[in-house]
Amino acid sequence: MAKITLVEAVTMALAHELEHDPDVVILGEDVGINGGVFRATAGLAQRFGEDRVIDTPLAETMIAGMTVGMATQGMKPVAEAQFMGFIYPMVDHVISHAGRFRNRTRGRMHCPLVIRAPYGGGIHAPEHHSESTEAMFAHMPGVRVVIPSSPSRAYGLLLAAIRNPDPVIFLEPKRIYRLHKEEVEDDGEELPLDMCFVLREGKDVTLVTWGAMTKETLEATDKLAEQGISAEVIDVATISPLDMDTIYESVAKTGRCVIVQEAPKNCGVGAEIAANLADSQGLYSLQAPVKRVAGYDTVMPLFRLEKKYMPSVDRIIKAVNETLEVS
Amino acid sequence: MTTVASFSIDYVQHLSPEGQLVGDKAPPIATDFEQLKKLYELMVLTRVFDAKAIALQRTGKLGTYASSLGHEAVHVGMGAAMKYEDVFAPMYREYGTQFYRGVKMSEVLLYWGGDERGSNFSGPKHDFPWCVPIATQNLHAAGAAMTFKLRGQERAAVTVIGDGGSSKGDFLEAINAAGAFKLPLVLVIVNNQWAISVPRKKQSGGQTLAQKGIAAGLPSIQVDGNDLIAVHAVMDEALKRARSGGGATVVEAITYRLSDHTTADDASRYRPQEEVENARRFEPISRLRKYLMSNNQWSAQQENQLLKDCAAKVDAAVEEYLSTPKPAVTDMFDYMFAELPHDLAEQRQYALEMENNG
Structure with missing residues (x-):
């Protein structure tokens, strides 16, 4: 079994579904012969034809x-937004239609679609190519928001997203597209949506994160281990709907919670997780205030400053130490 | 300098405002009086329904309602040219089309009466529900048309937009996609001269709205939207072309909104009454009635009977609407997803408990 990167796992999942479900089609800008600007659809048009992997006019709303x-007519389209910064013209159709069709027709029509988008900073990209606005979609009823953080989870979660009978926004952390390789078997086995994944078990503090921030969070965990601090790491993966039960369970064990997100702090997914901990039995498990390590509430800077903006290993360790100082 | 492209927009009218056939190429439907009478009856029913719906709103028995007064020919004509397996993606006042396709009057009332069950209607299950955000439905229709094309089905999608909505990007992206992908699609601009209070001349510097289709590479045509025969003929031709792989068409149907925009609007604030009175002279129902009568296909007695029948049908629909039991509070949750996520299941349980304790 070959080792593959996260973006190659995306391609493998797309190919698997194109192969096994004639209703699946891919559409987007440059997804055809070119294979996508990040190569996520590389080779698919050649293999499955231009009726299955469709280059569209340059029009995201369209x-x-x-x-x-x-x-709504029975296809399972998988659309690519070339970058999350170009997804905003699509938002009207997600919030006003995709998330509403099943409900507003009382089940007569539904929207089994996926919109994939590379997102997040850290690749020295031009303006508008680095933001993390996943919370915007998490706020929309009727829509699932899924973020993989490893090749195997990208494969299994994307299969589940495409097969899901309801709309899924699938955000791919492009900074870790090629960070490491993993053995992923092309066995068509999907992973469950609506569920967190525990990446590390620990007993002193729970670190909750998703997407590319799993990298810094795991690095911080290694450094904390050197200090004798045992951190549990949870990859939220599906940020809407949130699997709080896994987080409650972990915090019940550790008593401390630090949430790490690349997105701006204000009204982010971290705020929702912290709020859930505060207005549930989760509160009684806490021995220290919940901390959030997040992007600043500024415009995402151009790349000379982007590393200063994004949560670093040091910032995560600082937050963990602050929660541990509270006895 | 050389001319690299040139274009013209044709205007089609078969029935004059006086109800006389004009021109020498009348389409087959002009002499299919059985069909014409059926369509005439539906136009009248739509108008009787419309007046009743407004009355229901005024007496607090219906929410805001968008009238179709004056649009009966374009709406019914579109419906009559379509096949059941075609897909209709309306805006929110094309009741004549929808009635032809099997949507019940009580379902229209349910929708405007604040009940989602109206959109789970008796018309074709593949037809789109009403679409309020303006022009987004044009792209949904393009997506439906793309589906037919990919599946090799001889079906077409029909979608509607107003003169105001034709200014929106969604419409322009839809006609562009229709040309680029050669989609089996008919985009109908129902130009009723007013987008709430903004008149047609403020929407576009274009001489016609149809010519926007030319820029997308589509056959584009204007039709007298108050002439049922012309609307049907133009739609029939466009639909046949679409179903047989000939691609999309833009149709601009010229009509007039004789009503307020909706029951929440008061057009007297911005529109001279003389203009409305003048437009009434061109309205579609009396025009078709004159044509049928002058061909001895319709009588005053039939007209009286029709009005009585329509009133009875509308009364029955109103009764069905008013006697529909209230939806369950759990309906809010039960159609959100195929499988209810755990957090929503908790909220559903809470809502149910509040309902039972209240």
Whole structure:
């Protein structure tokens, strides 16, 4: 079994579904012969034909609107937003239609679509190519928001997203697209949506994160271990709907929680996790205030400053130490 | 300098405002009086329904309602040219089309009466529900048309937009996609001259709205939207072209919104009454009635009977609407996802407990 990167796992999952489900089609800008700007659809047009992997005009609203229309007629379209910074013209069709069709027609129509988008900073990209606005989608009823953080989870979660009968926004942390390789078997086994993954078990503090921030969080965990601090690491993976039970269970064990997100702090997914801990039995497990390590509430800087913006290993360790200082 | 492209927009009218056939190429439907009478009856029913819906709103028995007064020919004509397996993606006042396709009057009332069950209607299950955000439905129709094309089905999608909505990016991206992908799609701009209070001349510097389709590479045509025969003929041709792989068409149907925008609007604030009175002279129902009568296909007695029948049908629909039991509080949750996520299941349980304790 070959070792593959996260982006190669995305390609493998797309190919698997194109192979096994004739209703699956891919559409987007440059997804065809070019294989996508990040190569996520490399080779697929050549293998499955240009009727299955469709290059569209350069019009994101059109991609989203047609994706909704196709989904309501029984197709399973997988659209690519070239970058999350270009996803905003699609938002009307997600919030006003994709998330509403099943509900507003009382089940007569539904929207089994996926919109994939590379997101997040750290690759020295031009303006508008580095933001993390996942919380915007998490706020929309009727839509699942899924973020893989490893090759195997990218494969299993994308299969589940495509097969899911409801709309899924699938955000791919592009900073770790090629960070490490993992053995992933192309066995068609999907992973459950709506569930967190425990990446490390620990007993002193729970670190909750998702996407590319799993990298810094795991590095921080290694450094904390050197200090004798045992951190449990949870990859949220599906940020909407949130699997709080896994987080409650962990915090019940550790008594401390630090949330790490690349997105701005204000009204982020971390705020929702912290709020859930505060207005549930989770509160009684806490021995220290919940800390959030997040991007600043500023505009995402251009790349000379982006590393200063994004949570670092040091910032995570500082937050953990602060929670541990509270006895 | 050389001319690299040139274009013209044709205007189609078969029935004059006086109800006389004009021109020498009348389409087959012009002499299919059985079909014409059926369509005439549906136009009248739509108008009787419309007046009743407004009355229900005024007496607090219906929410905000968007009237179709004056649009009956374009709506019914579109419906009559479509096949069941075609897909209709309306905006929110095309009741004549929807009635032809099997949507019940009580379902329209349910929708405007604040009940989602109206959109789970008796028309074709593949037809789109009403679409309020303006022009987004044009792209949904393009997506439906793409589906038919990919599956090799001889089906077409029909979608509607107003003169105001034709200014929106969604419409322009839809016609562009229709040309680029050669989609089996008919985009109908129902130009009723007013987008709430903004008149047609403020929407676009274009001489016609149809010509926007030319830029997308589509056959584009204007039709007298108050002439049922012309609307049907133009739609029939566009749909046949679409179903047979010939691609999309833009149709601009010229009509007039004789009503307020919705029951929440008061057009007298911005629109001269003389303009409305003048437009009434061109309205579609009396035009078709004159044509049928002048061909001895319709009588005053039939008209009286039709009005009585329509009133009875509308009364029955109103009764069905008013006697529909209230939805369950759990309906809010039960159609959100195929499988209810755990957090929503908790909220559902809470809502149910509050309902039972209240």
